[in-house]
Amino acid sequence: MSTRFNYAKVYPQVLEKMLEMENFAKSTGIEPKLYELIKIRASQINGCAFCLNMHTVDSRALGEEERRIYLLDAWRETTYYTEKEKAALELTEYVTKISEAGVPDEVYDRVRKQFDEKETIGLVIVINTINSWNRIAISTKMMPPA
Template sequence: MQPRMDFFAEAPQLMKYVISLNRAVDECGLDKGLLHLIKLRASQINGCSYCVDMHSREARDDGESEQRVYLVSAWKESPLYSERERAAFEWVETVTNIAEAGVPEALYDKGSKLFSKEELVKLTVAVAMINVWNRLCVTFHAVHPVPAAKAA
């Protein structure tokens, strides 16, 4: 796959705002480990190899276990995630696929029990933010780094 364009070069002013919002999400106070996992899950759903690669590596660099990173795509069947993480994954999947059914009351109620109202807003903006990156990277074919041994 070849990149279609460098979206940073084509719309630098707008991308500065995207980066600014991304930085605000990263610094919003949600647990850094949780942010890595939800970014990874949304990127898996959206088929964004660039972001799956990046967020897998970042999660590992920040101390997440390989097993937990590998099993994010199968979180429903894995006992490795807390109730709060599981609720966050369900939130990510629902908000990422919002056109399918909106956000059901039962999920909102569950989320409200495990996250404060402020955290739900932050979580939703974090999901929206990774979805922006996924859409940019998938649309314009951002290519993740290839290890030197595999490049040939």
């Protein structure tokens, strides 16, 4: 499999605007380790190899435990994640698959027990940003480095 085309070369403004969105998402105050867990989880759901590779590397660079990276797609089945992280991961799943069920009130309530309103919209922005990156990478068949 090979990359279809280099979108950033063809349309540099796309990369520029996506990086603006990324920088804004980083400024929302979401803890860096949680930020990366959200990006990994959404990328798992979307099947984005490029982003999975990038964000597992980034997560390790922040000192994340290997087992928490390996078990992320089974976060409900472990005790390795805090209640705050679980709320964010659940929101990540619902926002990533928003056409299936929206975001149920009970999910929103769990998130709001852990995050204030500003943090909650910050989470939504982080989730939307990685979903946008995933869709660009998958559509253009971006490949992780060899």
